[in-house]
Amino acid sequence: MAEAATLGEALEAVPTGPPPQPAITAALIAMAETRSAKLDLICHLPPAFPAPRAGPAELSDHSTIPANLARMAENTGDRYAVARTALARIPHGVAIIGAADGTERSCATGTAMYVSFVPPMVAIAEHPGSRTCKLVQRSGAFSVSFLHASQQDIAERAGKSAEGPDKFATLRIKPLEAPPDAGGAPAVADSMAVLWCVVRDSRETGDHVLFTGEVRAHQIDPAKIDALLRFRRRYAHIGHITSEESPEGYPT
Ligand SMILES: Cc1cc2nc3c(=O)[nH]c(=O)nc-3n(C[C@H](O)[C@H](O)[C@H](O)COP(=O)(O)O)c2cc1C
Numbered sequence: 001m002a003e004a005a006t007l008g009e010a011l012e013a014v015p016t017g018p019p020p021q022p023a024i025t026a027a028l029i030a031m032a033e034t035r036s037a038k039l040d041l042i043c044h045l046p047p048a049f050p051a052p053r054a055g056p057a058e059l060s061d062h063s064t065i066p067a068n069l070a071r072m073a074e075n076t077g078d079r080y081a082v083a084r085t086a087l088a089r090i091p092h093g094v095a096i097i098g099a100a101d102g103t104e105r106s107c108a109t110g111t112a113m114y115v116s117f118v119p120p121m122v123a124i125a126e127h128p129g130s131r132t133c134k135l136v137q138r139s140g141a142f143s144v145s146f147l148h149a150s151q152q153d154i155a156e157r158a159g160k161s162a163e164g165p166d167k168f169a170t171l172r173i174k175p176l177e178a179p180p181d182a183g184g185a186p187a188v189a190d191s192m193a194v195l196w197c198v199v200r201d202s203r204e205t206g207d208h209v210l211f212t213g214e215v216r217a218h219q220i221d222p223a224k225i226d227a228l229l230r231f232r233r234r235y236a237h238i239g240h241i242t243s244e245e246s247p248e249g250y251p252t
Pocket of ligand 1: 167
């Protein structure tokens with residue numbers, strides 16, 4: 001350990017198998033240069049002491065992960081620590097959530113997941129402090145515009161609040177108006193795919209509001225396949241397609 005010149009070399013030198021001694025773990029964390037690298041290490045190094053095993057032996061392989069995460073939040077006093085490290089490892093397609101009420105319009109960077117095929121439904125989680133959340137609550141509708149890799153700048157801009165009644169206009173994001181009877185939420189022009197939804201359910205979920213929406217209309221651009229993704233607090237592109245399109249079976 002003492003001879004290692006870089007964090008990478010020091011990590012290489014950690015013996016695999018038994019957990020490292022507390023001194024080794026502490027030395028590695030001290031070598032990490034940024035706060036985010038330190039958090040990564042606290043989260044992902046095996047615990048210096050074996051985690052208490054309350055359950056049956058076959059569950060023991062899983063016990064280190066929650067133990068590490070709990071310790072990380074405790075050690076750093078950072079209540080977002082688990083979100084930043086563990087939840088950030090859920091890869092997501094990047095979407096812009098759009099909503100409007102009268103002349104007030106907003107759009108916020110976010111994510112969405114499908115929750116039903118028939119009828120088609122998606123879920124989004126919005127922070128109650130965001131303008132978009134309030135507009136979804138007031139109008140009962142939202143749009144989800146899945147961004148193409150070429151639209152990263154839109155994700156960056158819509159991920160911050162903006163002045164003025166119309167965030168599309170303030171940020172110069174070209175809107176795509178909703179078709180008739182689709183709820184009326186503005187979407188983002190030139191996206192890879194757009195869903196226009198009406199709210200079917202909304203409930204407080206932790207520090208967010210979880211909206212479930214029924215898809216009333218959609219638009220896809222079949223020429224755009226390089227989705228913009230979010231993973232480990234970074235933007236990314238979709239990378240390589242590794243199979244042919246499934247001819248049957250699961251619908252998605
Ligand atoms: C990649 C990324 C993903 C985000 N996902 C969400 C999300 O799922 N829910 C949410 O409430 N905010 C999310 N945000 C933050 C909002 O986009 C941000 O708070 C925005 O300023 C809200 O704008 P508004 O107040 O105009 O609605 C995300 C931001 C980024 C950059």
